[in-house]
Amino acid sequence: MPTSSLFQAHVDQAVADAGPLSAQIVNRTTEQLRSSGLSLAVARDRQEFFSLMEALQRQHDMLVQALTQAMAERILEAARESTPTLVPRHQTLSLDALTLVDEHQAEEDIEVSRTITLIEATAEWELSEVQAYTAALRGEATIRKEANPVRPEVYARALSQAARAIALSQPSRMLLLRTASKLLADSLKTQYAALCRKLSQQGIQPLAFRAVTTPTAPAVRVDITRPGALHGLLDKVRLAPAGSPALPGSGQPAAAAxxxxxxxxxxxxxxxxxxxxxxxxxxxxxxxxxxxxxxxxxxxxxxxxxxxxxxxxxxxxxxxxxxxxxxxxxxxxxxxxxxxxxxxxxxxxxxxxxxxxxxxxxxxxxxxxxxxxxxxxxxxxxxxSRQAMEALQRAEHKERLRSVLRQQVRQMQGRPLSEPLRDFLFGPWVDAMTESLMRHGENSRETAELLRTVDDLLWSVQPMPAPADRERLRAMLPDLLARVHGGLDLIAWPKPQREVLFTELMARHAESLRPPPGAATPAERAEHELTAEELVQRMREESSLLPFDTDEPADRGTLPTVPVGLMTDSDTQAGREAREAWMSRLVPGTWFHLFVQGVWTNAQLMWASDNGQLFMFSSQHAGQSHSLTRRAVERLLGEGLITLLEDRSLVxxxxxxxxxxxxxxx
Structure with missing residues (x-):
């Protein structure tokens, strides 16, 4: 049988084994989780454990099918990659080709990396034999792990892909990957051994191993950044003994020596x-x-x-x-x-x-x-890639604004924010503020006005025990609602959704304006006699008179003059300094070696956002471009999955x- 046919039969066998292997992994994972349920139930994974167990019971067959399909696709894809993937000749950066690697994607890449390492350690000898047989099947003169269609990364990426095919929360998905990876490694050790036995029985002779020494970088003995360091090397390359009257054969006088x-x-x-x-x-x-x-x-x-x-x-x-x-x-x-x-x-x-x-x-x-x-x-x-860059800038703005909102909501006193208002603030209102940032800039009056509106809106739905606060709320409501309308006009938010929102706002404001029992003024007691529906109707009538299409700026005299600052993650001082020192090297044009979407690739940093929260890389992985959030970069950095390609200069x-x-x- 020709070598190519033998190799294809080897690939076909691996694809055929994908189904039984997938069922084995899913079944063993379920058993492992069930047997460790008591310990997990009292750990921080408790909620994820129960969610994952429920999902596995409901979606068992779906996960087996997804894993089988992912394994088969990855094996066939790897079999076609006889040489490393080359970058397309006319590579362009476009929104369609751009992938966003956020903290969740980085977590998955980390788990894929750990799974690969675990398989390599568990099945080290069997994997080496498979690679030697594969080289022989392909008629190659050297053993290359990239030529092996059943290498660990193929299965690790398939497991990650299958985990995304069923309905799971991010923490539950990570728990599934962590649990299944060890079982996958054990199963592959057995499967690799079986493949080798079968090839041996067919008379295939594995390619002989050759001792390969990995070149190591010589130690830095001369720091060329030290002034005069290169000049100091002249004595190292002296051509004649010290004190010689002249160079041999130079014919020059001693003074010229x-x-x-x-x-x-x-x-x-x-x-x-x-x-x-x-x-x-x-x-x-x-x-x-x-x-x-x-x-x-x-x-x-x-x-x-x-x-x-x-x-x-x-x-x-x-x-x-x-x-x-x-x-x-x-x-x-x-x-x-x-x-x-x-x-x-x-x-x-x-x-x-x-x-x-x-x-x-x-x-x-x-x-x-x-x-x-x-x-x-x-x-x-x-x-x-202008469209992609604008999309990245919007994504960065939204993340920053949501960070501000989370802090502001946490600082609220009194009654909690209702779900409709929370959804509004973290959804449409973030979109409106982002649009203002893109159109007018971060330091513009329009943007500052929308940012301050959040403070006023959150304050307006709190209990108002003091008459002065209730009076202030009455005075500010027309302007506040006008600003909300103005922000929603930026994103052309539909009228039906607005009506639902303002009905909710009026109900919350009616509660805030209602004085506590026994603490009302005569005027407030008269108003207190109105039903909630009557009070909402009065506010609706008052708000309908607002000139929403006016360009006249709001009175900013009583509003905060400085937007709420962004919050930073808590960390040790040493940790922050080390991270910041490395992150400062993220300069456009610099090349990095990083693990993204389950593979190692060289990628050049093309663009960094002004606030250093998003980075766009041009990657040689399938000609794609990737955007990494700062948190994703930091997570990869902590796991050793992103490094500078050039740690030392050429000289x-x-x-x-x-x-x-x-x-x-x-």
Missing amino acids: PAAMERAQVEELLSRLFGQILADPRLLTPVKDVLGQLQPSVLRVALRDPALLQQHDHPTWQLLNRVASHCAGYSNPSDERLTDFLRFLQDLIARVTSAPHADAQLYRDALQEVNDYLDARSREALER QRAVDSMMQDLDDPA
Whole structure:
């Protein structure tokens, strides 16, 4: 049987096993939860436990079916991925392609990561055998875990996908994933072993394992950010013994020897540095080819400008680091974005190397051209995604406003907020405030007016034992209701919903205006004799006379002048400082390695919101773009699921490798 047919039969077998495996996982998960119910019932998962058990009883078959389908789809998808997914040639950022990774999605990604790790640890030996057999089936010369269609991430992602297919709250879903992951790992250990036995019985010989050493980054022995650090390396590359009258064969007098010696040392140092740059495994070959052309020009700068070896931020080093940093995230040399940049860079370097005078200003100008080019490309990408950016800004505004509202509601005294009013504030009114922020800006009069309306509205539905408060409420109601109407006009809120809302408001205001028994003034006692329906009708008649279409600003003299500030999460001072230090490195243009939607991918930060609550990444995962909330980034950071792709600059890496070669010659 041809190798391709054997591989397809292997895939078909894995797909056929998906049904029994899914039923086994769901059944065992239910049993595990039931047997641990007593301990869970007294823990913080109590409510989630009972909700999950009820859901599993009602939706058992649905979950089995969803898991079976997810496993089959993921296995077939992985089987088609004979090579890593490449970025589409004409990648554009659009709202349809943009996925929002919030804290809940980050939690799921974390659980997927933990599930993968657990499977790898539980079935380590069996998984290695499966990978060796898979390589043989595919006729490959090396063992690649990505070539294995039944690798752990396939099943971990399928489990996460299936958990979203049934009706579960987020906490219950996380409890399901945590419980099922260990059982999935145990079952896969058995299934991997069975697959290997079957392939062995078919006469398949697994590909032999080869010892592979993972290169480790050399320790930082010279911190190039220290002034003069590079110049201090000249002694390391000395070409002649100290005190020699002249370089051998130089024909120069002894007086010229020191200068010649230093020149030779500079040449040797730069030759070694560029040798390490051209051997850097993080750089693609086309990038190395272009950067290597700068070596003669950099040497000319070094011989004219002593500052090159004294300053780590010399424009020459900045240019090399900037180019390497931008190209770090590309894994496909044919990526059109990379090839476009290299064409631009080739033309720029040709002009630099042919310039009659090589100095710091030449490289400063070249660096500016690179930055201008990258900024222009970034603006073009963001302009193509204008709709997505506006959607992200609205999402950020809504989250901020809901945070303010939650704090304001918590600070309420007296009777709790009714459900209709709560739904209104956290729904349509948040939409109205967001629209004002988008149209008029955060510091505009219109936005501040809508923010202050929340304070007045919450106060207006509280008990009013003091006559002065009741009198103030009567005076402010026309203006307050007018402001509510004005805000709802921004989002064109339908008239039927408005009528329901204002009926609710009038009923609540009638309660607030009704004086406590025995505490009413004569006028209030007369009004107290009105029924609730009569009082609401009077307020309706009064409010119908309000000029809702007027542009006249409200009297702001008695209203708060500063909107309520946003609340920050409580944390230790050390924790906040560490988090803030890392978050400050989220600068557009920087590349990151992150775990998103169940896979590791390189992603470039394209945009960060003004308040640092939303970040948009251009990802090489299926050509998608992702927006991560700040909380999602922090959760991934805490689990080690997002890192800077370049922890050290290109020049620092070159120096580190050079020092290792000099100190530990082979």
